[in-house]
Amino acid sequence: MVPAWSRCLPLVAPLALLLALALLPAVLSPYLMDLTVKILVSAIFALSLQLLVGTTGLVSLGHAAFLGIGAYVTVLASPQGEGASLWWLLPAAMAGAAAYALFVGALSLRTRGVYFIMVTLAFAQMAYFVFHDTKLGGGSDGIYLYVRPVLRLGDTTLLDLENKRQVYGLVLASLAFTWGLLALLLRSRFGHALQGIRVNEARMRAVGFRTYGYKLAAFVIAGALAGLAGALFAIQDGVVNPELLSWHESGAVLLMIILGGLGPLRGAIVGAVAFTLLKELFASEGLVGPLAAHWQMTLGLTIIAFVALLPRGIVGLRWRRGSA
Template identity: 60%
Template sequence: MSATPRSSPLGGKHVFVAAVFLLLALWPLVSGAYGADLVAKLMIYAILAVALELLVGSTGLVCFGQAAFFGIGAYAAVLLAPADNAVPSLLVALPLSMLLAALYALAVGALSLRTKGVYFIMVTLAFAQMAYYVIHDTELGGGTDGIYLYVKPVLGLLDLGNAAHLYGFIWFSLLLVFAFLALLLRSPFGRALAGIRVNEQRMRATGFSVYPYKLAAFTISGAISGWAGFLFAIKDGFVSPELLSWHLSAGVLVMIILGGLGHLRGALIGAFAFSLLQELFKSEALLGEAAKHWHLGLGLVVIACVAFMPRGLVGIPHQWRLHAARKRDKHAPDSEEAQA
């Protein structure tokens, strides 16, 4: 089988991503307040999804504790706010939230990366549950009642208390994170991560010390997840222990699988698709009483997608081309008849 040609800088993949970001930028012009708020939430989940894609799809590390870094970033945004209800600075609040999430990711990664396979999954889950119960069972995070954020950060003319400003900042954050990860994965560091994913033993044999690469990827992913958590706390003005629950970690993992592992745009598509499917099956206006059992409908759709689209949503064009090629080969005459 011949190698797949490298896409050009202005190939279809890049055009698709550019179109997605353009549509997201223009969305508030045609939607109401509810539609803009919904898409803002989806963009935050997309940031969290591409952060996990760096680990799962690009490095081969199946992490089941991504919600811990997300929740730490969210709680940091609230707990580090000035006690006298003074207006917090975005230049201080956001970096601190990312730093705390990154430090916890560094500590978790330093220990969990010494394990492999299912043991790595369980260790990351255990650390995430530890963070969850610290928030849930202590007064640090307000317990089960959560904490409210009354004053949103500002930066010059940018006021995150304004819905339009907040939407624009979330959009810009997603664009910046996506561009950063795309460049990172094309760099020698990203190529090393791809080599680790494909064959870690061979990378060691060629002289690479894989542990620092994996730890760096784990820490970067944690910092970006903290960024997403910070945005979520600012958008809702409220945080609760559910932001650190394993359900969120599992949901984000399903997002990147649904979209297609190994592609940043797949994580982007999967985050929007999974979240929109949730909204669809939860809608009592559309499904009536069946909306109470939305988990069943969502689960069946996800199972069907995994069964019939093994490459995820991002692989649909490839499946169409493959089907068309098989159809052409089926109806094409054999070589002897063609020569005759």
């Protein structure tokens, strides 16, 4: 019989990490605070795509559309003269992204393989041009969030997001929520069905699963979580532009989960940390000198080396050591 305490061990590391991250602002400079928030938002975005690619086997090249829609809904729904309430603003951003994910998924999931990849890319580019070529999104310059939202309970202000430490707390809580939600989903019958679809969809259909519905539900959930990341991005930066919906943002988040490791949730977080830090390193003239002007090349070569040497991603290092 397995002792009750041993069943709690898998929770110890995530809780310890969460506690360490909660205490981190006390020792961070403003620059490192902004960088850490950027990493945490990227981790939420990467986790949302991990549900599609790593769990369900659906490789999407248009995931940035949901990130951008979440960001634009956050800014467009916020009044210019006062801070909007987070009680409805974050759900609205997630709902907007989920609605577009439902539309895109309902059509794109009727295709497979490379056709699915191209259809998701096409829908993302459509959304990109809507915000880029119309006054709705402010054109190529984007739009500004003049007053950041607040969280109030009655007359008491719980969060004022003009304070960077409180933005950090909100982003960290959102990451914990995303991780917890996906961890529960993966342990449920729904999560097991998604993993079965990734392994052999034809067999899942043969035993009675309506795989289209499962895939569509996963697509919508992933879109909603990407919308949450977009809302947090808008709150942090105070400005959004159409580049958030571009194909290279979708490619970047795909690289994150490949770099970290496809499948486990921790792979998305490790990949987001590694990708963001590598990008920051290679773009810093103080650290790499003249090579900073060519950071895309050095970053690309580094990722190629990682993928070649670590086909299971960074989290696969543990597996390789254990099998040696």
